[in-house]
Amino acid sequence: MPLLRKIPLSHGWHFKQSTTLNNSCASSSFLPVAGFPTVAHLDLLHHKLIPDPDLDSNEVDCLWVNDADWTYRTQNIEPVDIQPHERAVLVFEGLDTIVDVFLNDEHILYANNMNIEHQVDVTKLVRGRKEASTLELRFRNAPSYARKEWQRIGYKGTAAVDPYERIQPAGERCFVRKAQYHWGWDWGPALNTSGPWKPIYLQVYTSRITGFLVRQETESDLQTATVSMKGMIQGAPADGNTVTVTLVSPDGKPVFQSSVAVSSSQAFECAIPVHRPQLWYPFQYGTQPLYTVRASLPDHDLQETKIGLRRLRLLQHGLQGAEGKAFVFEVNNIRVFCGGSNWIPGDMLLPRFTRQRYEDWLLLAKGGNQSMIRVWGGGIVEDDFFYEICDREGLLVWQDFLFACGNYPGGNAPDFIQSVKVEAEALLRRVGHHPSLAIWAGNNEDYMYAELLGWEIDYSDEHGPWDATNFPAREIYERVLPEACRQFGGDVPYWRGSPYAGKSANDGIVGDAHVWQVWHMKMAPYRDYKKFTSRFASEFGIESAPDIRTLHRAVQDPKERHWQSRTLELHDKGEGHERRYGMYMSENFRFRMHPLKDFVYCTQFLQGEAISYAYNIWRREFRGPGREYCSGALVWQLNDIWPAVSWALVDVDGHRKPAFYATKRALASFAVGMERIITSKPNYMLRSMLPTKAKAEIWAVNGELEARGTKLELRGFDIGTGKELSLSLHGKRTSFTLPPNQSTELLTVDIPSPDTTVVVAYLRHDDASGGLLARWVSWPEPLKYVRFSAESSVDCRIEGEETVVLRSKTPLKGVVVSVPEEEGDNAVFDDNFVDLVPGEEVRIGVKGLAGRKLETRWLCDWETEPELQA
Ligand code: BMA
Numbered sequence: 001m002p003l004l005r006k007i008p009l010s011h012g013w014h015f016k017q018s019t020t021l022n023n024s025c026a027s028s029s030f031l032p033v034a035g036f037p038t039v040a041h042l043d044l045l046h047h048k049l050i051p052d053p054d055l056d057s058n059e060v061d062c063l064w065v066n067d068a069d070w071t072y073r074t075q076n077i078e079p080v081d082i083q084p085h086e087r088a089v090l091v092f093e094g095l096d097t098i099v100d101v102f103l104n105d106e107h108i109l110y111a112n113n114m115n116i117e118h119q120v121d122v123t124k125l126v127r128g129r130k131e132a133s134t135l136e137l138r139f140r141n142a143p144s145y146a147r148k149e150w151q152r153i154g155y156k157g158t159a160a161v162d163p164y165e166r167i168q169p170a171g172e173r174c175f176v177r178k179a180q181y182h183w184g185w186d187w188g189p190a191l192n193t194s195g196p197w198k199p200i201y202l203q204v205y206t207s208r209i210t211g212f213l214v215r216q217e218t219e220s221d222l223q224t225a226t227v228s229m230k231g232m233i234q235g236a237p238a239d240g241n242t243v244t245v246t247l248v249s250p251d252g253k254p255v256f257q258s259s260v261a262v263s264s265s266q267a268f269e270c271a272i273p274v275h276r277p278q279l280w281y282p283f284q285y286g287t288q289p290l291y292t293v294r295a296s297l298p299d300h301d302l303q304e305t306k307i308g309l310r311r312l313r314l315l316q317h318g319l320q321g322a323e324g325k326a327f328v329f330e331v332n333n334i335r336v337f338c339g340g341s342n343w344i345p346g347d348m349l350l351p352r353f354t355r356q357r358y359e360d361w362l363l364l365a366k367g368g369n370q371s372m373i374r375v376w377g378g379g380i381v382e383d384d385f386f387y388e389i390c391d392r393e394g395l396l397v398w399q400d401f402l403f404a405c406g407n408y409p410g411g412n413a414p415d416f417i418q419s420v421k422v423e424a425e426a427l428l429r430r431v432g433h434h435p436s437l438a439i440w441a442g443n444n445e446d447y448m449y450a451e452l453l454g455w456e457i458d459y460s461d462e463h464g465p466w467d468a469t470n471f472p473a474r475e476i477y478e479r480v481l482p483e484a485c486r487q488f489g490g491d492v493p494y495w496r497g498s499p500y501a502g503k504s505a506n507d508g509i510v511g512d513a514h515v516w517q518v519w520h521m522k523m524a525p526y527r528d529y530k531k532f533t534s535r536f537a538s539e540f541g542i543e544s545a546p547d548i549r550t551l552h553r554a555v556q557d558p559k560e561r562h563w564q565s566r567t568l569e570l571h572d573k574g575e576g577h578e579r580r581y582g583m584y585m586s587e588n589f590r591f592r593m594h595p596l597k598d599f600v601y602c603t604q605f606l607q608g609e610a611i612s613y614a615y616n617i618w619r620r621e622f623r624g625p626g627r628e629y630c631s632g633a634l635v636w637q638l639n640d641i642w643p644a645v646s647w648a649l650v651d652v653d654g655h656r657k658p659a660f661y662a663t664k665r666a667l668a669s670f671a672v673g674m675e676r677i678i679t680s681k682p683n684y685m686l687r688s689m690l691p692t693k694a695k696a697e698i699w700a701v702n703g704e705l706e707a708r709g710t711k712l713e714l715r716g717f718d719i720g721t722g723k724e725l726s727l728s729l730h731g732k733r734t735s736f737t738l739p740p741n742q743s744t745e746l747l748t749v750d751i752p753s754p755d756t757t758v759v760v761a762y763l764r765h766d767d768a769s770g771g772l773l774a775r776w777v778s779w780p781e782p783l784k785y786v787r788f789s790a791e792s793s794v795d796c797r798i799e800g801e802e803t804v805v806l807r808s809k810t811p812l813k814g815v816v817v818s819v820p821e822e823e824g825d826n827a828v829f830d831d832n833f834v835d836l837v838p839g840e841e842v843r844i845g846v847k848g849l850a851g852r853k854l855e856t857r858w859l860c861d862w863e864t865e866p867e868l869q870a
Pocket residue numbers: 185186187405444445514516539636647
C-alpha cells in the first residue's frame with residue numbers, strides 16, 4: 001500500500017480585488033501572486049499597486065487595502081490518482097482570516113480564525129477527476145466582519161478613557177480571531193492583511209496518525225523521565241492493529257522500540273521510561289540534547305517529534321522578610337533569573353518572515369545574554385521554527401495566548417468561545433512539546449485593563465459564570481484555557497494573564513508585573529524602577545530612535561528628517577512620546593534633539609540608562625533561595641516590525657541600540673553594580689536642592705552554579721580633570737567568595753566630592769590572572785549637573801580587523817562607537833555604550849568593519865563644539 005502523500009498546492013496562484021476600493025485598482029483581472037503563501041499587501045507591492053508601507057507616510061496610502069476583499073485562485077491542481085481505499089484531505093495551515101473556500105465551484109469551507117489549521121476531506125471531489133481542479137479562496141475584509149460581530153455579540157466593557165492614552169481596548173478587533181496587531185499598535189502600522197498566509201497542501205492517505213501528542217515529565221531526582229505519547233489512527237486499521245513507537249536518543253541511538261496496540265476507538269498511547277536522561281538546559285547552565293519520538297504505521301505514515309527532557313516548575317513560595325510570593329522558574333532544580341525581552345511579530349506581512357530572520361533575531365537575543373523571550377499575546381503563536389530555534393539554543397519562552405489589551409467576548413458568545421477552545425487545543429498541540437516553552441499566559445494586560453477601566457472583576461469569585469458581568473472573558477482565562485492546558489499542556493504551567501497577581505492584576509508582590517508606572521501611567525522617574533521592583537517584571541521599557549540609517553530609510557524626504565517632523569512622528573506611535581522625551585531627559589541629563597543624529601543619540605542614551613538601571617537593581621534582588629525578590633526582567637521590546645522610534649532594543653534592520661548592550665552586561669554571568677545612597681539632606685527650608693549621596697553600595701552577581709572567588713578593585717576620578725582620587729576603604733575586605741546563582745552585597749564605599757567624582761568598580765578573578773569579570777562606573781546623579789571636561793575626546797584605535805580600543809583622559813559617559821553613515825552599514829560590536837575613565841583601555845570586539853573608519857559619540861559631546869563653549 002502506498003505511503004501517505006503530501007502534495008503542496010503552491011503553484012498557479014493568482015489574486016484579484018473583489019471590491020471597488022481605490023478605483024478597483026486590482027480588480028479587472030487575476031494577477032499572479034508574488035509568492036506562496038501570501039497576503040494581499042505582498043502581491044500589491046509586487047505589482048507596484050501600493051507604495052512600500054514602511055516608508056514615509058505610505059502607511060496612510062495603503063489603508064484602503066485593509067477594507068478591501070480579495071480572491072485567491074489556482075486552476076492548476078493536477079489530477080490526483082486516488083485509490084478506492086484512499087482519502088484526500090485539503091490542509092490549510094493558515095487562512096487570514098474570513099474566508100469561503102470553493103473547490104471546483106463547490107463550497108467546502110468557511111473559516112474565521114487565522115490562528116488554526118483547517119482540514120477538509122475532499123475525496124469525493126477529486127477522486128476520478130481527469131481535469132485540473134480549481135481552488136478558490138474568497139476573503140472578506142476582517143474589519144467590517146469584526147464590526148458586525150461587535151454589533152451581534154455586543155461590547156460589554158465600559159467606555160472609559162484608556163489611562164495610558166493609547167490604543168482603545170474596546171476595539172472591533174476583539175471580535176475576530178486574527179492577530180490583534182493587524183489593527184495597528186503603538187509600535188507598528190495598521191496593515192490588516194488578508195490571504196492564504198501559510199501553506200496549503202493535499203494529503204492522500206490510506207491510514208494516517210492524527211493528534212500525535214508527546215509530553216514528558218522528569219522526576220525531582222533528575223534520574224528518570226517519562227515520555228508519554230498518544231494519537232489516533234484514521235483510515236484503514238493498522239497492520240496487526242499496532243503502531244510502532246520509537247525513542248531515539250540525542251546521539252542517534254534507539255533507546256526504546258515497541259509495538260503499541262490500537263484500541264477499538266482507533267486510539268493508542270504509550271509511556272516510555274527514560275533512565276538517566278540527558279537533560280535539556282537553558283543555555284547558561286548546560287547543553288540542549290533533543291530526543292526524537294516516532295510513531296509509525298509501517299508503509300503508511302510516520303510522525304516524529306523532537307523533545308527535550310527537563311524538569312520545569314514555576315515556584316511561588318513565601319519570601320524571607322517580604323510580602324507576597326516568589327515567581328521563579330526552576331529548570332532541572334536550578335532557579336533561573338529570567339532576563340530577556342518581549343517579542344512582537346517579526347513582520348507586518350508574515351509570509352515573508354523567513355527562517356533565517358527568526359534565526360538572526362533569536363541568536364541576537366542569545367548573544368545579548370537573554371535567557372527568556374516572551375511572545376506577546378497581541379501577535380501570533382509563532383512559526384514552529386521559532387520554538388525549534390529556542391529548543392536548539394537553550395532559550396526559554398514565555399508564551400501568551402492570543403488576547404491583548406481588550407474586552408473580549410465570553411460566555412455571552414458561545415460560538416466565539418467554541419472557536420477559542422479549538423484554537424487553544426490546536427496551539428497547545430502545535431507547540432506545547434517544546435522544552436523551551438516555560439509558561440502559557442492567558443492574555444496580555446486584560447486583567448490590568450479591567451482594573452484600570454473599571455470592568456467588574458471580583459477576584460474572590462473563582463467560579464463564575466461571568467457572562468453577566470462586563471468582563472465576560474474571564475470564562476476564557478479562568479475556564480477554557482486552563483482546561484485546555486490541563487488536557488494538552490503537559491508540565492508547562494498556566495498563568496491567567498500577563499500581568500496577573502492572584503487577587504489583583506499587577507501588584508508587584510505576587511505573580512508577574514508590567515512596570516509601566518515609568519514611561520506610561522504616572523510617568524514616574526526611571527529611578528523609581530527600584531520602588532516598583534516586582535517578583536517578575538514581564539514588561540517595562542523606554543522608547544528610543546533606531547539607528548540613523550534606519551531613520552533615513554523611513555523618512556526619505558530630506559526636509560522631513562528632523563525630530564518633530566510629521567513623517568517622523570508617523571513612525572513613532574507611542575502616545576505622548578514627545579512630552580515624555582522632554583520630561584525624562586530634562587530630569588536626567590542635558591540633551592539636544594537637533595540635528596537628527598542628536599535625537600538618535602539622546603533618546604538612545606535615555607533608554608540605555610533607564611534600562612541599565614532597572615536591570616541592575618532588579619537582578620540584585622535575586623538574592624538566593626527564599627530571597628528571590630525579583631526573578632525576572634523582560635524588557636519591552638526586543639524587536640521592531642518596521643523602521644520606527646519605539647521601545648525596541650534592536651531596530652528593524654538589526655542595529656543594536658545602546659540599551660541592548662546595557663542588558664547584555666547586566667545579564668552576563670558576572671555583574672557588579674553600584675548605587676549611590678543618600679548621606680545628608682539639604683536644609684529643610686531649602687527648595688530645589690537634592691540630597692547629597694556620598695556613599696555607594698556595591699554588590700555583585702554570580703550567575704554560575706559554582707561559588708567563585710573574586711576581588712573587588714575600586715578607583716575614583718575627578719570628572720572635570722581626570723585626576724585620580726584616593727578612595728578610602730578603611731581596611732575593608734576586598735576579596736569575596738560569591739555564592740552561586742544569586743547576588744551578594746559586597747561593601748559600601750565613601751565617595752569624596754561626590755558631585756564631581758566617578759567611581760569605577762572592577763570585579764576580578766581572585767587568582768594570579770586577575771582577569772576582569774565585570775565592571776561598573778558610578779556617576780553623580782542627576783547627570784544634568786555633571787560638568788565634563790571642555791577638552792573631552794575619545795581616542796578610538798582599531799587593532800587588527802576585529803578589535804576597537806577606546807581611551808579617554810577624562811571620565812566620559814555613554815560612549816557609542818559606530819561606522820559613519822556615509823561609509824555604509826554599521827559594523828557589529830560585541831559591546832558598546834560604555835563609560836570611560838582615565839588610564840583604562842576598553843577593548844571591544846567588532847565584526848564587519850572591513851577597513852572602514854569609526855566615529856564616537858558621548859554624553860554632551862556637543863558641548864565641546866567651540867561655539868557652544870563661548
Ligand atoms: C505593553 C504591551 C503593548 C504595548 C507596550 C508599549 O503593555 O503589552 O501593548 O505595545 O506596552 O506601550
